[in-house]
Amino acid sequence: MLIPNTEADAAYVIRNAAADRKPLAICGNNTRGFSRANQPAEPISSRGLTGIVDYDPAEMVMTVRSGTPVSEVETALAANRQMMAFEPMDHRGILATKGEPTIGGVFAANVSGPRRFTAGAARDSLLGLRFVNGRGEIIRAGGRVMKNVTGLDLTKLLAGSRGTLGFITEVTFRVLPVPPAVETVVISSLDDEMAAKAMAAAVALPVEISGAAHLPASVRSRFINGRLPDGEATVLRLEGLGPSIEVRAQKLAAVMEAFGPVATLGMERSLTLWREIRNVVPYADGTEKPLWRVSVAPSAGYHLVSALRLEAGIDAFYDWQGGLVWMRMEADPEAELVRRYIRALGGGHATLIRASEAAHAEIPTFEPLPDAIAALSARVKEKLDPAGIFCSGKMGG
Incomplete structure (x- = not known):
């Protein structure tokens, strides 16, 4: 595993990988290891990039290096009765992984909890970031205040890209007071x-x-x-x-x-x-029973579960006013069935969070993209990672 200790080190490693067309799999502490890649890739971890760069509680803005453990961020915020509004979940229970989740991983995966439907997702709190693209170039996007829209689209683009577009080295985000x-x-x-x-x-x-x-x-x-x-x-x-x-x-x-x-x-x-x-505690059961995270319209969630129960063994509960459905299947992931019903209900996104290694090898983890969006994503990918070294295939399809 490659573990750069500075942003410059990360840029050097990535430039060399691009020159050699050597695939890299970006990770933090690998606590969300449910994505797949189409080819073997050497892991490059942000765990060497740690520490709070800047935090002014009065401004309610924090800048942190991407490999900083989420627990360290939460401790610093709690000392000032502040919090991350989007409530990032901890995947370790449902995935039976160890290590400390990193703040960069939270934003790279756009991890958002129950307050998401009122306070927004992780990307909505993100003000700016620094990252290394697939050419080994260091790029800064966004700024410390919400009204600064320089690079805003790029900031939003990296949030949720799961390491397919760049190696995030630093994030700046707004925080909120803890409710009394x-x-x-x-x-x-x-x-x-x-x-x-x-x-x-x-x-x-x-x-x-x-x-x-x-x-x-x-x-x-x-x-x-x-x-x-x-x-x-x-x-x-x-x-x-x-x-x-x-x-x-x-x-x-x-x-x-x-x-x-x-x-x-x-x-x-x-x-x-x-x-x-x-943290989806009911399904932190130490098994490999397939677990889906499905995002649909709040009025469609129960229709989806009701239809699936007629054809498959399923256990489920609902968050986000019914728009987020956590579904544990008893046996087969039933990927085509799940995604067919989602399309019939007006669309949504189904992510296979947990399954056996064999199932993950066969089933796209993420919702396959419509042709037009897939083409647009490919163009963005080509601009930021022209050699295609970052996690090819990780976003499904």
Whole structure:
């Protein structure tokens, strides 16, 4: 494994690889090892590029080298009662990997948790970055303030590119204050369809919901040590000042009582629950059972699961108001079936997060791109990585 200790070292290594047309597989600490490549490639890791470069809590902006562990970033932010708004998940449980997730990996994979549907994805917090392209050139995109749009498109482009366009060396992103209080309103015993309707009604209310998930009976007991009310649990998160939350929770409960029995969890259990939803704890089971992460319209999620249950063994729960579906298959990944139903429901994205090595070798990890978008992606790839040394095939297709 190649582990450059400076940005200049990374540029040197990549220039040489480009000259030799030697494939490279970019990684941090390899905690999200679910992508595939079409040919053998030597790993190049950002783990040698560590440290917080600049952090002014008053500005709520942080600049960090890409190999810095996420835990180090979170510790520095917590000392100032601040946080990353997009709640990056930790994949280690569901993938049975070790090591420390890196901040560069978070942005390279655009990792976003339950607050995504209100606060935006990781890329929406990203203000700027530095990276080395496939020619070995060091490029700076974006800046420290949101209104500085220089290189904005390039910044967004690198976020979510999973190491296929460049080796990220540094990221600058905005942070937010930690909410002083958190509450979760739970509506019990709703089926998937009624839960989708309840979440849509809740999000439409002026109560500022920051999390909306539905946990069917098959997974409910695997959250917060089974301390959720019996039956299915539809959970709605409120964050902010204590007195404000009390009033908002009362307003929310009054409307939700039309759907089913309502209860609240309190702050401690709320924090645990949403951390477990973020990290997909029910499927951190130490198995290779195929696990899909599906992004669709919130109104389509339960239709997808209902249709698939008629043809395959499936366990599922919903985040992002029903628009993010985590699905564990009992045996075969059923890739064609999953993707066919997604197309029939108006489109979306299905990512095969976990499967056996044999299944990963046969099935594209990521949603195959439509021809027009695939052609555009190829042109972008050719501009930033003309020799094609970065992870060919990693984005599926």
